[in-house]
Amino acid sequence: MISFSQVTKRYPGGHEALSGVDLSIEKGELVFLTGHSGAGKSTLLKLVAAIERPTGGVVSVSGQNVGRLPQRAIPYLRRNIGLIFQDHKLLFDRNVIENVVLPLDIAGLDRRESLKRARAVIDKVGLLKREKANPISLSGGEQQRLCIARALVSRPALLLADEPTGNLDAGYAADIMAMFRDFHQVGTTLVIATHDDRAIAALGGRTLRLDHGKVEEGSA
């Protein structure tokens, strides 16, 4: 599903976030990315979602060379990827359900069906009573759950999560991890960048440790 071949990412200014990375993630696999801050976890996720382009090497997702993908094809790649951001990236001029329904609107789904699916996933993350609330009125943890709901609503084949439980208390973190497990069990590929050892222990799966832009297989 995902393969990196000698991938390097150097940012303007010279900082090398990834250096000659080789890795392979199979379809339906659950993979944790661990490592200290600045190790390159977020960069690796951004390369998979074509938010950044590699400086060298080949990033391949579902057989497509993402680094060479024309600009107009990138939106269609991203529609099959659920993205959970560390900083949530919510829209504060629309309410909870409108945030969640956005990926389905973009995909051109029937509005009634979209709202039904959005409510189901909002219920799963425990925000149904707040579906009309503005995200700005939500706590950090609720905003994180809202971001997760938006990523899950389009039932993506690949879910990329950057510190998905970072702002959640233990109870909600466990619920979210249980949701990830459910998605994993139905064949969704999950790549989760996290520092949360409890989550890794709870879900199992493979762990890739990043250290100064290099990847090594390891355990949490």
Place this chain on the structure above:
Amino acid sequence: MIGWLRHQKHAFTAALRRLGAQPVASLLTALAMGVAISLPGGLFLALGNLDRLAGDLPAQPEISVFLDTGASSVQKQAIAERLRQPDIAEARYVPKDEALAALSSAQDLADITAGLTQNPLPNAWVVRPQTMSREELVRVAGALGKLPGVAETHLDSQWADRLQAALAIGRTGVWLLAGLFAVALVAISGNAIRAQVLARRDEILVSRLIGATDRYIRRPFLYVGALQGLLGGLAAGGVLAIAGVILRAPVEQLAGLYGSAFHLLPPATIEIVAVLGLTALFGWLGAWLSVTRALRQVEAAR
């Protein structure tokens, strides 16, 4: 196809919401557009009405042949003979008494003409030549003017020709002006949309991250531009309708003073539809140019 229609519906609804969310700004933009459209629109209507006025004039040119007061009966006979030649389609003799009577009744000059001790008007022929060509008409009028017993000839279509020539220049001017104001319309729409794109920068970035194409992002802005253009067209219609109501009475009064029943006519339905379609198109074009450029800037600044 269904997906495409859903996207259009979604974008149109979003555009209506955006316009409704900023009613004052939307209204001001529409008014600015309306004022820009009403000037060429008003001139176009004025020219249309003048054209109609010119159209009421005799379509076929006539030559008035005024006889010398001292013309002899032989000369009069020779003139009548000349007017029976094949280059003349019709000739009607107008005795001076008939001319005076017509003048008195047509232009409400009865009071003045009643005070005259003698009729100052000459006997005349009103001649309609076969030809419609301007050069030929001038030649025929010149030839008739040289006949003994003829004091003067007057080619009656002259002032109508001048009016038509002036209208042609006016029409060209209106089209040039309309072109300039179309550019202004595109600029007004583009500027309003640019501000909206920058205000929605975060939404654009997030939408791109979750799979929105530029076409998807651009679409609601295009609808906003088109709707603003349409509202601008309607505002211009309102301005012109008010101007029409204000001007109707003075114009009819002026026309009455010249013995005419002329009155201002509003634009035809097809003209209204065409103007609204064009203003919506220019609003859309301004939005397209602006949003395409702004999307590039948003991407570059990311």
